[in-house]
Amino acid sequence: MKITAMEQTESVSDVLCDVCGESTRIEGYGLQFGTLRASWGYGSNHDGERYEVHLCEGCFFRTISGLRRERMVNLMFSDDDQDLSDFGLVARDDFFDDMGSTRS
Secondary structure, eight states, X not given: OOOOOOOOOOOOOOOBOTTTOOBOEETTTEEOOEEEEEEOOTTSTTTTOEEEEEEOHHHXXXXXXXXXXXXXXXXXXXXXXXXXXXXXXXXXXXXXXXXXXXXX
């Protein structure tokens, strides 16, 4: 016997960028955003704190650019010649996230 009932479920209808406040919804393609996440554990100055920041595409790449610049400054006088053009990039042409997801 099949019993049916109407039940309410909660779903994400939009994600706003935590930096600029704009919607990350792209018409016809859904939500397109990046996430900066941290979970600090025992021994850190922020033990027990968790952070999650949602970023639109523009703000995400401005953030990555700032981090890349910081890395470049930190290595400025190093003998290591580092190519930072793909800083943070873990996959390319992975349209369906089928190359092994790093998201949890």
